[in-house]
Amino acid sequence: MPDPKLTMALSHYDRHVPLFDGSVNAEGLDLEVLEIGQSHPLRHGSRRHERMLQGEFDIAELSLSSYLISQSRDMPIKAIPVFPRRLFSLSQMWVNVDAGIESPRDLVGRTVGLSTFQTTLSVLAKGDLQSEYDVPWREINWVIDRPEALPIQAEGVSIRYLEKGESIGAMLERGEIDALMMPHPPDEVVDGSDKIRRLFRDARAEELKYYRKNGFYPIMHVVAFKNEVLDKYPFAVQSVMDAFENAKTACREYYSDPNWSSLAWTRHLYEEERDALGEDYWPYGLKRNRANLERFMGYSHDQGLMDRAVAVEELFVESTLDS
Numbered sequence: 001m002p003d004p005k006l007t008m009a010l011s012h013y014d015r016h017v018p019l020f021d022g023s024v025n026a027e028g029l030d031l032e033v034l035e036i037g038q039s040h041p042l043r044h045g046s047r048r049h050e051r052m053l054q055g056e057f058d059i060a061e062l063s064l065s066s067y068l069i070s071q072s073r074d075m076p077i078k079a080i081p082v083f084p085r086r087l088f089s090l091s092q093m094w095v096n097v098d099a100g101i102e103s104p105r106d107l108v109g110r111t112v113g114l115s116t117f118q119t120t121l122s123v124l125a126k127g128d129l130q131s132e133y134d135v136p137w138r139e140i141n142w143v144i145d146r147p148e149a150l151p152i153q154a155e156g157v158s159i160r161y162l163e164k165g166e167s168i169g170a171m172l173e174r175g176e177i178d179a180l181m182m183p184h185p186p187d188e189v190v191d192g193s194d195k196i197r198r199l200f201r202d203a204r205a206e207e208l209k210y211y212r213k214n215g216f217y218p219i220m221h222v223v224a225f226k227n228e229v230l231d232k233y234p235f236a237v238q239s240v241m242d243a244f245e246n247a248k249t250a251c252r253e254y255y256s257d258p259n260w261s262s263l264a265w266t267r268h269l270y271e272e273e274r275d276a277l278g279e280d281y282w283p284y285g286l287k288r289n290r291a292n293l294e295r296f297m298g299y300s301h302d303q304g305l306m307d308r309a310v311a312v313e314e315l316f317v318e319s320t321l322d323s
Contacts, residue, residue: 004233005030008240009048009060011037013084014254015282018247026243029236031059038063039115039184049149052077055226059240061085062224065120065300066149071315072306073150076227080237080320081286082244085220088207089125092181093199094189099178101199104133110178111141113168116148117159118305120220120296125181127299132210137303143168143177154304172196183220208276216292217281222315230317237317245284285323286316 010016012035018024019033034057035042038049052060053070061084062077070077095101101110107129114122129135141158145168162168169186171177173195180186180196189196200206211217223244229236254260258267273281283289293312300306313321 003028003030004236005032006058006229006233006236007032007034009034009036009044009052009057010084011035011048011061012042015084015248015251017254018250019243024243024247024250026236026239028239029233031240031243036060052224053149057226058229059223059225059236061221063118063120063149064219064222064296065118065123065305067222067224068297068300068310068315069118069150069152069305069307071310072308077224078227078230078317079222079224079315080241081289081316081323082223082241082284083219083221083282083289084223084244086217086282087121087124087183087220088203088210088218089121089128089181090200090206090210091198091203092121092183092185093125093179093203094172094181094186094196095179095199096172096175096177097195097197098175101178104129104135104199107135107179107199108139109141111143111176113143113145113172113177113180113182115145115182117142117144117154117303118148118150118152119183121183122181123299123303123305124218124220124296126303127296128210130302131299143171145182152305157304211277211281214291214295216289217277219289219292219296225317234319237319241284241320241323248282248284286312286321287323 006029008031010033012020034044036044036048037046040046048060049063049066052062053066067079101107116122126137130137138157144159144161168180169188172180172186173188173193179199255267255270290312301309
């Protein structure tokens with residue numbers, strides 16, 4: 001009997017290269033791995049989160065924030081404790097150089113852009129500003145760049161959604177908004193604008209302090225299955241988890257070659273991060289990620305995104321809870 005054929009949608013990260021090139025496989029599955037981005041199209045397009053929430057793929061990399069909302073609404077998907085994307089929020093906070101913003105507290109009463117209100121980085125940034133820097137996120141005027149992946153009701157908050165065709169990065173460069181928090185730097189930053197800088201002038205040092213205080217690198221995405229796939233092929237859970245673990249191990253081995261990346265000092269950076277953050281600052285499994293998840297779930301609940309409180313154990317396939 002042939003192996004079941006399933007689709008899995010992922011971004012093209014270094015830790016996913018072994019899955020894309022076939023050097024790592026999911027045992028017992030004929031897995032078609034599709035390169036699909038979120039904001040930026042890859043080989044098979046973009047808007048991966050929305051497409052998974054609408055049931056297009058069997059398995060997909062999915063926004064942690066939207067996934068929490070989906071579970072509070074009992075949508076027919078369930079995750080495994082594999083976390084393919086992580087980011088600190090502090091490097092992703094950008095300000096207009098003429099806005100007079102020198103510290104996080106200067107954001108109070110200002111106008112700040114977000115990708116969407118529920119984007120995981122948006123939720124993390126709002127929560128981190130409040131918990132780490134005593135910045136009440138409800139006292140900021142939010143401007144939202146694109147439609148929400150799932151409908152939300154954020155009450156008692158100033159939110160304005162941009163009209164189609166408006167560019168939130170250009171608005172920051174022109175000073176029409178004071179700051180911007182997004183998972184990717186705006187195009188204007190990539191192009192070298194001198195009108196935009198990071199909120200934290202030494203964001204790396206600030207993030208290292210955050211890591212040492214809290215003990216984790218914040219989770220952005222989970223890997224989710226459609227429930228019908230889980231019901232039909234329960235063995236696929238462990239097979240896919242093993243594949244991601246093996247791919248992560250293979251990815252680490254890339255960096256033994258100092259010229260694997262086109263960046264001149266890749267190996268130096270790899271060693272510096274290992275010394276600062278430890279051997280495995282990107283763990284899979286529930287036990288080592290519980291505090292990370294619980295903190296983010298608190299942010300989501302505080303921001304009114306979840307329809308009901310959800311326990312960490314409800315988020316993952318039952319067979320993975322001891323991982």
